[in-house]
Amino acid sequence: MTTTNRPPLDGDLFAALPGVDxxxxxxxxxxxxxxxxxxxxxxxxxxxxxxxxxxxxxxxxxxxxxxxxxxxxxxxxxxxxxxxxxxxxxxxxxxxxxxxxxxxxxxxAGRRHLFDLPLDFRLARGFRRTVLSHLREIGYGATASYATVAQAAGSPRAVRAVGTACATNPLPIVVPCHRVVRSDGTIGQYVGGTEAKKALLGLEAAV
Incomplete structure (x- = not known):
């Protein structure tokens, strides 16, 4: 049940047993x-x-x-x-x-604009957790700049720290760091890759 000697992710704990289909x-x-x-x-x-x-x-x-x-x-x-x-x-x-x-x-599928899930934020601490709480205020189909999020989080000069918080977001998509873009309108980096970020923004813009 621990990660020690973990079998392949798509396997299970009984995969090594002989004669078990x-x-x-x-x-x-x-x-x-x-x-x-x-x-x-x-x-x-x-x-x-x-x-x-x-x-x-x-x-x-x-x-x-x-x-x-x-x-x-x-x-x-x-x-x-x-x-x-x-x-x-x-x-x-x-x-x-x-x-x-x-x-x-x-x-x-385009049928849900807001997630209604209990979240455990224990993997985000301090200012990063504060940033994540503000990301959820960016509505579906909208975007905000890193500078805007920094100001909302109470530290207008902490633009780079906001970028770090987004890059280390443990709950991407559900906590929508993909909606944070650069001030010049370019999408910036993303934990899932720029193509994934474009796909998510495109999905939300299509509705």
């Missing part, structure tokens, strides 16, 4: 995930979701969604970091994240 493996894993959740020993549940901007890793604690990661961030490394920063009790438990997956699918 995939259906049985999946059933055993589901039972383990359910039992771990029920007994309170599952601290971080995760799953992946295929989207128009690639495969996303979704992870949640008992408090809420704690991490959304693009494939370019390396999902295995993200899980290892969660084991270090949150808890070593990490397990693939898709059912725990069904609600998150459903809201993201609705967003990419």
């Amino acid at each position: 995939e259906e049985t493996q999946a059933r055993l894993h589901a039972r383990l995930a359910a039992a771990s959740d029920r007994t309170g020993i599952l601290d971080v549940a995760y799953r992946t979701l295929e989207t128009p901007v690639g495969s996303l890793l979704l992870a949640a604690t008992g408090e809420g969604l704690v991490r959304v990661a693009y494939a370019r961030e390396d999902h295995e490394k993200v899980l290892e970091q969660l084991a270090t920063d949150v808890s070593p009790r990490v397990l693939r438990a898709p059912a725990r994240l069904d609600g998150t997956a459903r809201e993201l699918e609705e967003y990419f």
Whole structure:
């Protein structure tokens, strides 16, 4: 259940057992995930979701969604970091994240403009957390400059720090750092890559 000697992300804890077919493996894993959740020993549940901007890793604690990661961030490394920063009790438990997956699918289908999910901000601290709280004030289909966000966060001169907060946002898409652009109107950098940022802004502009 920890990240030590973790099997491949798309595998499960029973993949190495001889003579166990995939259906049985999946059933055993589901039972383990359910039992771990029920007994309170599952601290971080995760799953992946295929989207128009690639495969996303979704992870949640008992408090809420704690991490959304693009494939370019390396999902295995993200899980290892969660084991270090949150808890070593990490397990693939898709059912725990069904609600998150459903809201993201609705967003990419153009049917959802606001996420209604409990969020766990423990991976963001200090000024970075303050910035993330203001990002959620940027409406769907709108953008704001890094300078505007810095002013809203109470530090007008901290434009570079706002850029760092966006680049290290643990909850991209749900906390919309993709809506922050440069003062000259160019889109700037993005944790998911510039193509993903263009795709998200294009999706929201199309509605």
